[in-house]
């Protein structure tokens with residue numbers, strides 16, 4: 001695999017040709033914030049928090065670092081006033097949905113974001129897709145899916161699958177940047193398969 005030399009924040013970084021800018025930055029110890037990225041999952045490009053400025057042949061533009069492939073002589077800037085302002089706005093928009101997310105509160109502190117800038121529409125799900133994609137790509141169970149579209153888009157557990165697969169798994173729980181996923185699961189469990197869950201609980205207590 002051929003080696004590519006690029007520059008990130010003024011530092012020469014060696015990468016392999018299959019790497020994204022995010023992977024190259026991380027390999028060099030350079031931090032780029034992410035929300036929807038997970039190293040076990042295919043790049044998704046949903047949150048845009050990883051936006052960086054890249055320059056090729058004297059032309060600069062903003063791209064998602066988790067999607068953008070490395071190129072020879074690429075110049076990457078992970079913090080410019082424009083990049084930081086965009087990240088701050090993204091955090092503020094996300095906080096309108098989940099103002100108490102610890103992950104967002106940390107990011108808000110880092111970028112000076114105001115969690116009250118936008119009207120609250122506390123849906124609590126940030127639509128990062130980590131739960132849906134992890135269940136699909138890693139566990140290959142498809143117990144969680146996106147439903148609806150636009151402003152109504154949300155995640156749902158599929159009761160028929162969740163009742164069989166989720167009780168002993170729950171690997172998606174720690175991936176969620178908010179409390180929504182756990183709440184959605186326990187609501188589904190309570191409404192759709194309470195008997196299975198109570199019976200199993202009784203068995204495990206014996």
Ligand code: SF4
Nearest residue numbers: 125126128129131176
């Ligand atoms: S429930 Fe959590 S992990 Fe799943 S899409 Fe929403 S915010 Fe992301």
Ligand code: FES
Nearest residue numbers: 045047048050066
């Ligand atoms: S981490 Fe790159 S778009 Fe979400």
